[in-house]
Amino acid sequence: MIDVTLESVSKRFARGGDTAAVDDVDITIAAGEFFTLLGPSGCGKTTTLRMVAGFYFPTSGRIRFGAEDVTRRPPNKRDTGMVFQNYALFPHMSVAQNVAYGLKIRKVNRAESRRRVEEALGQVHLGGYGDRRIDELSGGQQQRVALARALVIRPKTLLLDEPLSNLDAKLREETRTEIRRIQKEAGTTGIYVTHDQAEAMAMSDRIAVMQSGRVQQIGAPQEIYHRPATSFVARFIGRSNVLTLPVLAGTAQTVTVGLPGGGEIVVPAPADHGLSQGETALVSVRPEHIGLTATTEPGALPGRVTELEFTGMATNLVVDTAGEQVQVAAVDVPAGITVGDQVGLRLNRERMWVVRP
Amino acid sequence: MTTIPATPSPATVAPVTKDPTPPPGPRRRLAARFAGGTGSRWFPYVLVFPLALVLFGYVVQPMFATFAESVGVDGVENYGSFLTSDGVARSSLVTSLVISAASVLLCGIVGVAMAFLLKRFSFPGRKLIEAIILVPAALPPLIGAISFQLLYSETGILPRGLQQLFGAENPVLPFSGIAGVLVVHTFTMYPYFYLSASAALGGMDPSVEEAAYNLGAGRVRVWRTVLLPMLTPALVSASLLVFMTSLASYTAPLLFGVDQTMTMQIYINRTNGDLPMASTYASVLGVVSVLFLLGMRWYEGRRSYRSQSKGVAAHRREITNPLGKWLALAASLLATAVLLAPVATIALVAFSEDGSWTTEVIPAQYTMQNFVTIFSEPRAFQPILNSLQMSLIATVACVVVGVLIAYAVRRLNFRGRGLLDVAVMLAWALPGTVVAINLISAFSTGNAFSFGQVLIGTFWIMPLAYFVRFLPLVFRSSSATLAQIDPSLEEAARNLGASWWRAFGTVTLRLMLPGVLAGALLAFVHGVGEFVASVLIYTSQTAPISVEINNRMYSFEVGTAAAYGMLQVVLIFVVMVVSGRLEGGRRSSREAARWTA
Structure with a gap:
């Protein structure tokens, strides 16, 4: 559990010309908080998350995990657990091998690793699925394997990039409660990206509403709903x-x-x-x-x-x-x-x- | 497959009593049976039977004829020679296998490295290389091998050029024998690895790689534990393909004088008149090829990693440091030169005067005479005419049979569908030399499939050989297009009242057309460049272009030979451009399919 700070972070892409994908963003996320980046597609929310994960480096500004400056640290040294939109499970490994991958890199011994994989799979209600192949699982199950794989390494922060967008409506509602419960149990800081305002309202401690690379408002769901800062926020959240x-x-x-x-x-x-x-x-x-x-x-x-x-x-x-x-x-x-x-x-x-x- | 019921279910039948038309007579009932189209229980067999007969008569039966030939006289002794350690037969088999294994290794290294560089990095010259990367492999086999001989052999341009540059006594770095064969194989077969590895790299979901980094893996570890394992299926199937193609390779050993390979031994025994021994080699080579075919089908059915990602662009790494940039540019230029050298060599030599090129690095005297000769001298023009005519006949047959087989295999439900598919792919798996020996064994006496005629020594054996060799090309391209077309389109036409024939003609065949045409063009070009089977079955009246090229090379008329080669090369590039257009058309029809889906 650790707090995450973005200090006037901007990102311009080489081919993007003058427009910034992320423009001077300041966000402080408290340790253990479930924080959501919300906005329409192209607003810069995924770019922001990928800078926290280390897949992009900011053009300017700083990113801190606690007191540590991680702005230009490579992704494999950041100790974040990420759940990708399309899950990004390794198709050539079994469920258990997928979950154990991060533990193996951290040189956790075999017995301990097996115990933690079982525990993580149990946490996402997939106990006994360890030997299955990835393509034998349904979309919802794959999603939960991805969550277990990210959580089992006990990451400082859990990053979720629209993890529910490939699920059907009913499963989406069930899973969002589940994710919220698991994040609180694991006691990790959660950063969640979505374009679905209802999802954001239901899950988050706080929300940052983004548009055209800028943060429009940061606040608790009630505050954003009843006290929108801008006309964009008023229209984007509800009607x-x-x-x-x-x-x-x-x-x-x-x-x-x-x-x-x-x-x-x-x-x-x-x-x-x-x-x-x-x-x-x-x-x-x-x-x-x-x-x-x-x-x-x-x-x-x-x-x-x-x-x-x-x-x-x-x-x-x-x-x-x-x-x-x-x-x-x-x-x-x-x-x-x-x-x-x-x-x-x-x-x-x-x-x-x-x-x- | 089809959802149209064989007989209308009671619920959908209109009350018959109100129908004013009289009950159908026997003739109309027969017509109705066919009008039932794909829904009729009979229909698949009516369509498939003649197709099966063609495949059996010209692909499967000749194979058995070859086997019969090989065991007819001294059968035990023929096959026994593969077991004795000192014989030519055994050493030929071993040499062929060793060359093939080495080719797999070399092509794998070159192909995967190219795919990785071109798909994962961005550097000056990348687009140019991507555009011309398949050029050496697109050459007809004989012209390809000749160009490499002119470039890299002891009398070749590069070793002599280096000799002059360094003032050495002998040509520098000449390739000969097995090394020469391997150079030809590497240049012409690495695309199998390049294409499959770059398709796998391109189709790979980049977030899978990112997930590994996110979990703490470093660059090397991501390669070892994620990228390579995910490339494995692509690499295995490319290896099998290269191995098969190397085994079947004939022109490279011929030009670099490696006599002890399976294909060369087939040719040598046949020209020495020992058909039983040639048949034995052909049978052994045929069995090995078929085993590889079956292995490939088994493996492809077993594993493939489909990307689940939707339109996430794979990222390319920009080379930013200035030294790297210059190095990349230099390497790009060198690669471009190497890739274009074979075609450039053929073009250069085509304008050289016959007999004028002896010890110089490049020919000394140039002329247009070679082109004048091949078009104006009747005896020299005949092979061009032969090739066009024989290839055209074969292509027409390939289209008719190939399209129907593709339709039957993809859309109809009947017993033995898998067998039909395997029979077509058999024709693809058999080396050209083996196809020729099979046809010689089967049609040196008349049989039912040649209507009692002896075909050997006639004109017809040539288009027949082309038909057998290139039918799979039309089949594959038709079948791939057919897979893109939603069967419900044909059902919609049927629902609107079209008969099966009409629905097939106006909807399915119409939508298949770009794919069929692309396959037909490919078959035609291959027919015009065919050498491997032709050289075993041609007569002086039916000699095709490639055989004429070979003969001219033997009589040191290198310029004229290269002029013929240029014709083939030009034809290939025209067809490549046309196919590229067709490919674009196919993409738009796929786009359309997506909208209608």
């Missing part, structure tokens, strides 16, 4: 309406903004928002934090339903308020509402949040 509204007044923790149909609302904002009267603010409000009421209710935002879709748990609507298309997810919809009807929208002020562009 969100990001409304552009005129600022009427600003205080340390709030901003007062004007609403499309007239009226105003006081919205919570980050302390450093720096907005004052005359500017415009980006305000994020999630569809489930908007309620439907009668148009006559005081403070309600009048609008017209333009789309309506019943999904069972909730009804998804798009409501046009003074030209702004607002998404609403309502659990309770008054009977008989159809496209074209006039409705009132009630915004949950506490759940709104001012974001940066």
Whole structure:
């Protein structure tokens, strides 16, 4: 167990021209933490993980494991355990030989090695599978062999590069709980890469949301969901309406903004928002934090339903308020509402949040 | 294979009573049986029977004829000569095996090193070398061997050039005898290793290697415990191929004067009129080749490591240090020169005056006369005509039979499917010399497959030999294309109302066309360059280009011989370019297959 620090790390590829795959990233991961790099494909999350593993060296910046600078240390001297997206099991070795590979390199004696391989396979519920060939296993089983192989060497950090993306939906949910349990049991620091926001929310202690090589926000899942730092984070995690509204007044923790149909609302904002009267603010409000009421209710935002879709748990609507298309997810919809009807929208002020562009 | 039921199941049958057409008569019922296409229980056998007959008549039966010939007179003595330690037979067998083993070793070292350098490193000149790396191997066997003789033998350009450079008494570093044979084999056969090793390296999931580094293995250890074991299947099958090809090699021992090899002994005994002894050599060589074929099929079925990765690019290491860069550039230039030297030599000599080249490093006098001669002198033009004609006839037959066999083996379900496949591959495994002896044994008297005619000494034995030798080329390329085509495409055509013939013609055959064409072109080029079988069965009227080249070499008309060789070389490069285009077309049809899948 060890903490991992990235200090203004950048990576430019020789053929990538001027654009950086990873651009000035600062991350500190605490020992024992399960930390996720989340973002769309091409955002630099895998490149970042591969720099931690040592397959790429940063163009600038430093990487530390604890107090040790490992920036230019080769991958085989880093003592990380990595689970690859396609598992990367050695096809010419049995399950047990695969798991024992790292132990053999560490010159662990045979009896000890056999014991630890059995233990690791037991941990991933593959006890007794040691003599199987790799191609005799299902995708889910191969995934667990890869996990056992990475864990058996008791690595300082466990690196996981989209390990669930080749599994089907049901198995994916089972396995993510499993990975989380095993990481906590092993007491190792976990760094996880994914593009699936639900996976990231369910598993992580903290998440770094990345876009175009930059970190957009680092925080616990709840914080990222309810207090997104930027409009990208608001839209990438779950769904969100990001409304552009005129600022009427600003205080340390709030901003007062004007609403499309007239009226105003006081919205919570980050302390450093720096907005004052005359500017415009980006305000994020999630569809489930908007309620439907009668148009006559005081403070309600009048609008017209333009789309309506019943999904069972909730009804998804798009409501046009003074030209702004607002998404609403309502659990309770008054009977008989159809496209074209006039409705009132009630915004949950506490759940709104001012974001940066 | 097919999911169309033989008879419509009750659920899908429309009520018959409403059908206004009268019940079918006997003739219509017969037609209906064939219209049932692949679904009919009969159909596979109707299609396969003539194909099986062809393979039996011209591949399998001649093999037995050769064996009968070898045991007919003095059978025990013939085979006994392989057991006595002082005889020519035994030493020929041993020499052939030793040459083959050495060829495997040399080709393995060169081929794997090339694959590793070109696939794993990035350096100036890499693309050029990748483009021309197969050039020496693409030459027809005789022209290939001749070019190496002109380059590296005692009278060759390089030893004489070095002699002049250093002012030495004798040619420097000449290759002769077995060493010469090994040089030819290494240059022409290392592509087997290069191609399979680079395919294996390219298909290998780079993250498997990374996983080993991640677990703490160093560079050497990753090579020893991960890369080499994963390359093993590719290296074993390449070794078997090179061994087989070396055993079958005939032109290299012929030109470098190594008489005591199996193929040379077949030729020598045949020309001395001792057909039983030639047949004995052919039988022994045939059995060894078939054993290797079976070994190869067994091994390939046993293990292969498919990459599970999806589009992860293998990384190449850039050579960054300046000294390494210059060294790499110099080595690239040298490799380019070596790879292009054989073709360049043939081209140079083709313009030299016959008899003008004696002790000089390169010919002294140049002329266009050689090309004028081979096109204007009727006697000199005849071999060109012969080769084109015989190769064309053989190619047409190869396409008809090869495509149908490929279809039968890939798509139909019938008893003996494996046997049909093995029979085609048998034709591929047998050395050209053995094929010739087989045909001589089978058709020196008339039999059912030659319609009672004696074929030896006639025109027809030549295209027949080409057909047997090159049928596997068309078969393999057709069958590979067929494997890419989803059977449901044909089923869709059938579902839309096409008869089997129509569905086969408009969909399956149409999609197979690029592969079939590529195979046909390959067969045609090989036919035009064929020497090994021809030299045993030609007559003065049917002498092909290669035999004429050989004869001209013997009468020291090196320039004219090289001019004929240039014709073959030009034809090959034209075909390579055309096939490259076809390959592109095939890729787009594969792309299309992916979209429809």
